Amino acid sequence: METGRLEAFADGVFAIAATLLIIDVSVTAPGGALGHAVLHAWPAYAAYAVSFLTIGIMWVNHHACIRVIAVADTTFLTLNLLLLMCIAFVPFPTNLIAAHIRDSGLRAAALTYGVTLTTTAVCFGSFWFYAARGRRLIAPDADPRLVSGISRSYLPGSLIYGTATLVALWNAQVSVALFAAIALFYLLESSIFGGRGPESEA
Amino acid sequence: METGRLEAFADGVFAIAATLLIIDVSVTAPGGALGHAVLHAWPAYAAYAVSFLTIGIMWVNHHACIRVIAVADTTFLTLNLLLLMCIAFVPFPTNLIAAHIRDSGLRAAALTYGVTLTTTAVCFGSFWFYAARGRRLIAPDADPRLVSGISRSYLPGSLIYGTATLVALWNAQVSVALFAAIALFYLLESSIFGGRGPESEA
Amino acid sequence: METGRLEAFADGVFAIAATLLIIDVSVTAPGGALGHAVLHAWPAYAAYAVSFLTIGIMWVNHHACIRVIAVADTTFLTLNLLLLMCIAFVPFPTNLIAAHIRDSGLRAAALTYGVTLTTTAVCFGSFWFYAARGRRLIAPDADPRLVSGISRSYLPGSLIYGTATLVALWNAQVSVALFAAIALFYLLESSIFGGRGPESEA
Amino acid sequence: METGRLEAFADGVFAIAATLLIIDVSVTAPGGALGHAVLHAWPAYAAYAVSFLTIGIMWVNHHACIRVIAVADTTFLTLNLLLLMCIAFVPFPTNLIAAHIRDSGLRAAALTYGVTLTTTAVCFGSFWFYAARGRRLIAPDADPRLVSGISRSYLPGSLIYGTATLVALWNAQVSVALFAAIALFYLLESSIFGGRGPESEA
Numbered sequence: 107m108e109t110g111r112l113e114a115f116a117d118g119v120f121a122i123a124a125t126l127l128i129i130d131v132s133v134t135a136p137g138g139a140l141g142h143a144v145l146h147a148w149p150a151y152a153a154y155a156v157s158f159l160t161i162g163i164m165w166v167n168h169h170a171c172i173r174v175i176a177v178a179d180t181t182f183l184t185l186n187l188l189l190l191m192c193i194a195f196v197p198f199p200t201n202l203i204a205a206h207i208r209d210s211g212l213r214a215a216a217l218t219y220g221v222t223l224t225t226t227a228v229c230f231g232s233f234w235f236y237a238a239r240g241r242r243l244i245a246p247d248a249d250p251r252l253v254s255g256i257s258r259s260y261l262p263g264s265l266i267y268g269t270a271t272l273v274a275l276w277n278a279q280v281s282v283a284l285f286a287a288i289a290l291f292y293l294l295e296s297s298i299f300g301g302r303g304p305e306s307e308a
Numbered sequence: 309m310e311t312g313r314l315e316a317f318a319d320g321v322f323a324i325a326a327t328l329l330i331i332d333v334s335v336t337a338p339g340g341a342l343g344h345a346v347l348h349a350w351p352a353y354a355a356y357a358v359s360f361l362t363i364g365i366m367w368v369n370h371h372a373c374i375r376v377i378a379v380a381d382t383t384f385l386t387l388n389l390l391l392l393m394c395i396a397f398v399p400f401p402t403n404l405i406a407a408h409i410r411d412s413g414l415r416a417a418a419l420t421y422g423v424t425l426t427t428t429a430v431c432f433g434s435f436w437f438y439a440a441r442g443r444r445l446i447a448p449d450a451d452p453r454l455v456s457g458i459s460r461s462y463l464p465g466s467l468i469y470g471t472a473t474l475v476a477l478w479n480a481q482v483s484v485a486l487f488a489a490i491a492l493f494y495l496l497e498s499s500i501f502g503g504r505g506p507e508s509e510a
Numbered sequence: 511m512e513t514g515r516l517e518a519f520a521d522g523v524f525a526i527a528a529t530l531l532i533i534d535v536s537v538t539a540p541g542g543a544l545g546h547a548v549l550h551a552w553p554a555y556a557a558y559a560v561s562f563l564t565i566g567i568m569w570v571n572h573h574a575c576i577r578v579i580a581v582a583d584t585t586f587l588t589l590n591l592l593l594l595m596c597i598a599f600v601p602f603p604t605n606l607i608a609a610h611i612r613d614s615g616l617r618a619a620a621l622t623y624g625v626t627l628t629t630t631a632v633c634f635g636s637f638w639f640y641a642a643r644g645r646r647l648i649a650p651d652a653d654p655r656l657v658s659g660i661s662r663s664y665l666p667g668s669l670i671y672g673t674a675t676l677v678a679l680w681n682a683q684v685s686v687a688l689f690a691a692i693a694l695f696y697l698l699e700s701s702i703f704g705g706r707g708p709e710s711e712a
Numbered sequence: 713m714e715t716g717r718l719e720a721f722a723d724g725v726f727a728i729a730a731t732l733l734i735i736d737v738s739v740t741a742p743g744g745a746l747g748h749a750v751l752h753a754w755p756a757y758a759a760y761a762v763s764f765l766t767i768g769i770m771w772v773n774h775h776a777c778i779r780v781i782a783v784a785d786t787t788f789l790t791l792n793l794l795l796l797m798c799i800a801f802v803p804f805p806t807n808l809i810a811a812h813i814r815d816s817g818l819r820a821a822a823l824t825y826g827v828t829l830t831t832t833a834v835c836f837g838s839f840w841f842y843a844a845r846g847r848r849l850i851a852p853d854a855d856p857r858l859v860s861g862i863s864r865s866y867l868p869g870s871l872i873y874g875t876a877t878l879v880a881l882w883n884a885q886v887s888v889a890l891f892a893a894i895a896l897f898y899l900l901e902s903s904i905f906g907g908r909g910p911e912s913e914a
Binding site: 113114117118120121122124125126127128129131132133134135136137138139140141143144151154155158159162163165166169293294 | 717720721724725728729732735786789790793796797800801803804807808811812815816817818819820821823824
Binding site: 111114115118119122123126129180183184187190191194195197198201202205206209210211212213214215217218 | 328331341
């Protein structure tokens with residue numbers, strides 16, 4: 107299978123999962139109290155932003171992978187489906203964190219968010235390394251340094267998210283701050299695969 | 309009509325129907341009880357996963373069909389619309405199963421889910437066999453073995469889902485387990501059309 | 511502006527508007543009463559089907575128009591936006607009809623549905639006739655019979671929907687039945703533009 | 713990175729954000745009061761229309777930018793993500809305005825709407841001027857007058873939305889009317905970049 111239509115479906119899931127996040131941002135208050143209620147709801151906006159950017163970064167990474175992959179076999183399609191299933195799940199724990207940022211449920215919310223993102227990172231790793239191992243599905247003309255750059259950048263992903271998840275057992279606030287910091291770091295670092303190389307060279 | 313834009317619309321419906329499933333996954337609990345409530349909601353996650361993968365597999369199959377179809381006539385467009393109408397309906401019975409997994413409503417939920425998927429399988433069959441009969445819409449250069457492989461793989465679909473539906477009359481839990489098993493089987497078997505052939509050869 | 515990306519945005523709106531219809535289909539009942547409640551909710555399924563098919567048919571028509579249009583100017587983009595704004599509005603009156611099929615609110619619901627579809631038909635007409643008048647945006651190589659066939663088929667649209675809307679003032683049930691019949695007619699007739707011609711010839 | 717897939721993701725977010733607006737349009741009333749309730753809900757329809765058109769106009773602008781941009785580097789991808797994050801946020805303040813059009817919460821709602829659109833305009837400016845400065849990412853064969861026309865048209869955007877936002881501190885109704893007028897103006901003016909030039913010339 108050529109990878110074109112796989113991209114169309116994946117782009118759809120990424121775009122919808124990110125955009126659906128707004129459904130859980132809502133503020134209900136009597137008119138006179140609306141101003142205060144809108145400000146008080148900042149955790150919902152922060153959770154929206156962190157998850158939107160996280161999904162957006164994963165979309166950029168997904169694209170970077172697909173760009174060097176020439177063909178898709180059925181195992182790869184399955185791994186891609188499992189990955190998208192994780193991505194589309196992100197709005198649920200995002201909503202939990204926004205709803206419980208100020209109460210004792212934050213630990214459970216952070217653990218749910220963390221388990222979701224760690225599983226997503228594991229699926230992303232499987233998706234990539236299945237394609238990259240022995241250049242199984244890699245385009246013959248793909249730059250080997252680019253391929254190994256992507257591989258290197260994917261190794262720590264699960265570990266980073268797994269660690270931030272475990273931190274929630276000790277302190278949920280710190281764990282949530284770490285998830286925001288990871289998204290911000292990836293966003294600022296921007297060029298995730300081996301420095302500023304591949305993207306800006308293209 | 310060339311099949312390109314038909315794919316764009318279909319990809320959209322598949323991606324949205326799958327991603328919308330997350331809207332029905334939600335947990336509301338006071339902070340202290342959130343951890344337990346999140347674990348207790350596992351049927352919602354399982355229902356999400358089974359339906360997401362079912363829709364995902366149908367998307368893969370839809371693509372496999374479109375790949376060998378050269379043109380679309382108006383009857384085919386209509387059959388395609390009916391198929392997409394069934395696919396986009398899946399979130400509704402999925403939600404019923406998740407909501408009633410532990411009560412006496414499971415039978416009605418499983419029957420609704422089963423009737424939806426059986427109807428979907430019948431629509432999928434009509435969609436395919438209309439195009440394939442006498443190679444009506446099949447591309448002249450499409451491999452006949454591939455075409456007959458798809459035909460062979462579609463014959464049992466309605467029967468399998470129909471049987472799992474009828475099982476709900478006897479035991480709803482077994483019926484629901486069968487729906488999960490069918491999704492898992494198709495996912496693992498992966499290459500649904502005549503073994504590992506067509507996709508990995510491409 | 512080439513019409514390619516216009517199609518991508520339009521396909522997205524059509525696909526999302528159709529798929530979002532399922533959000534309003536829901537049944538809440540205690541376990542023991544679920545079977546009856548699922549059957550009792552048939553108007554929600556019927557409304558879903560009628561609106562899904564109506565949006566689907568409009569998508570087919572939209573595609574048929576775009577196929578013979580070579581370029582888009584800014585007025586055309588605006589008319590396209592207004593058309594999509596109407597299409598994306600359809601889930602709202604659909605929900606009203608499903609919710610009030612058995613009570614005295616059906617008249618207001620049918621009027622709302624009818625006004626929405628009549629406005630959509632007027633927007634569709636403006637969208638098409640702006641492009642077709644004097645072949646302003648029509649591709650030079652487009653078959654004149656095809657173009658005039660589309661024009662002929664669009665003339666009665668607003669009238670048909672407008673009539674079905676006015677019928678609601680006299681009898682809401684008949685009006686709703688007419689909307690379903692119109693969708694079914696277009697679906698069966700299938701080839702809306704001048705018989706079975708253009709699509710099957712392509 | 714070629715800009716093709718960036719467009720696919722962006723088109724998805726624009727289309728979904730616009731279409732999701734309908735979710736917040738709903739009317740619940742007993743049958744006998746439905747007619748009055750449907751009419752009474754006009755602010756929800758107006759808010760839907762203004763935001764749908766605003767997002768639609770931004771989509772047209774986004775396309776006009778992408779058309780003259782040849783490549784995307786990672787900073788540009790990040791700026792694009794931030795812009796889409798703002799666009800996908802629009803349904804939230806839209807809903808606030810519709811819900812509070814008749815009570816004292818309108819000031820807070822208008823401020824929230826205004827801050828969202830002003831931030832979006834700032835993000836849009838950053839997105840464009842990052843690409844345009846020194847023709848960093850501009851296609852070598854792009855018409856310089858077209859590029860400077862876009863630049864000129866983006867300078868006042870943030871200012872216009874910022875002013876309409878500040879007006880809410882004095883009179884919320886006037887501020888809301890200004891937002892509607894801005895959308896209408898852009899829609900009628902249609903050709904936003906330097907008169908009727910680029911689009912109709914293409």
